[in-house]
Amino acid sequence: MSIQALKMTTNNFSEDFIFGKDGFGIVYKGDLSVTLIAVKRSISGLMGQNGQQEFKTEIDVLRKVRHRNLVALLGYYVDGQERLLVYEFMPKGTLGHHLFEWESGNAPPLSCKQRLVISSLDIARGIEYLHSLAQEIFIHRYLKHANILRDKDLNAKVSDFGLVKLATHNKMSMTTQVARTFGYLAPEYASNWIDLLF
Structure with missing residues (x-):
């Protein structure tokens, strides 16, 4: 996915669009026309070697599996230290x-x-x-x-x-x-x- 589209849908990763956080990044809520998305932006300083491997594994697995009870990966973006995963939006949280x-x-x-x-x-x-x-x-x-x-x-x-x-x-x-x-x-x-x- 293009970084321009992801920046636009999250208002350049604004704090107002933060939906959640985990050990490796921040999740932003976004809207691509009629589709709500969740954009997980990895914090490069926290990732380390294990985080980099987990990021790659997540993409590899979700490109191969689709099921109504597995969260769908819609896209991703990798460039230099920037690592973004784009998922279907799950509005009711954890x-x-x-x-x-x-x-x-x-x-x-x-x-x-x-x-x-x-x-x-x-x-x-x-x-x-x-x-x-x-x-x-x-x-x-x-x-x-x-x-x-x-x-x-x-x-x-x-x-x-x-x-x-x-x-x-x-x-x-x-x-x-x-x-x-x-x-x-x-x-x-x-x-x-x-x-x-x-």
């Missing part, structure tokens, strides 16, 4: 916001039924596709409430694919680097460890 910060948004807490739909349908379908149904199989490795985003209809979509790993048929390769998310381990890791023991 699942974490709906679980832990709902009072600040003057919204009711999620009902048990809503929580069940999010976890057993939306998230599970996205991860199932990624882990076993896509043409190339990827293991997410960074699943947490901050990486589950909700669209205008409150459907949940999995995001943040920087730590995704391409699964191979070699079981040993699956155990070389464990997921970084505390409290989450992709089931593919656990089943392959068990297979290796017997």
Whole structure:
């Protein structure tokens, strides 16, 4: 995508257009004619070698997978130190916001039924596709409430694919680097460890 279009849609990356932040960058809300977008601008000083690799991995994975429960990458821009990722806009924010910060948004807490739909349908379908149904199989490795985003209809979509790993048929390769998310381990890791023991 052109840098001119991205600067124009974010008013030259104005603070007024900031929608969120994460460890490697700032997310801006933008409007390309009739399409709302989220532009993640990486902070080059914070990226380092790991951040550069995660940026590349995110592009590589999202160019190969499409699913209604995975956040879609619409484009990207790379030039010198400037790194931009353009996603579909998810106006209802993170699942974490709906679980832990709902009072600040003057919204009711999620009902048990809503929580069940999010976890057993939306998230599970996205991860199932990624882990076993896509043409190339990827293991997410960074699943947490901050990486589950909700669209205008409150459907949940999995995001943040920087730590995704391409699964191979070699079981040993699956155990070389464990997921970084505390409290989450992709089931593919656990089943392959068990297979290796017997």
